[in-house]
Amino acid sequence: MIYILIIVGVMVLDRLVKMYIDSGMNPGESIPVLGDFFHITYVRNTGAAFSMLEGHTTLLIVVTGGVICIGIIFVIVKSATYKKIFLWSVSLMCGGGLGNLTDRMAYGYVIDMFDFGWFPVFNVADIAVVTGCALLAVYMIVYENKNYDKKQ
Secondary structure: OHHHHHHHHHHHHHHHHHHHHHHHOOOOOEEEEEOOOEEEEEEEEOOOHHHOOOOOHHHHHHHHHHHHHHHHHHHHHHOOOOOHHHHHHHHHHHHHHHHHHHHHHHHOOEEEEEEOOOOOOEOHHHHHHHHHHHHHHHHHHHHHHHHHHHHO
8 A cells, every 4th residue: 555655655755864864963963955044953852843841742642653653544545436635644754753753762762863954853754744734735625625615
């Protein structure tokens, strides 16, 4: 099943990048890649997006774990009845969620590394979650809007 492979692939890629950063850098260390525009910066984030809910690791683990379980079950059970873009979005969000959940459960924090200076530091899992959310928004605009119009 392609959607399970997407979930696992995102999680593995995220894990590999984080292991590389963790093994070769110290927390707080930053390496310029594109001058002042882009750095690889090792950050340990104990919160969620933009460090929200910092210090609430147990809550983040429980909520994230529950949402991911629902997403994975949904992808497995409903894959024949939904558009591919919707299933891709859920798979990307689940894969990214699992990547960050793995960190939280193992270390109590999430490893972030992509630093543009003007934006909070983020990781591969975050990219997958945001991409999944963007695809979900496209799905809702394109497909859900058509269903809504038909009902009226």
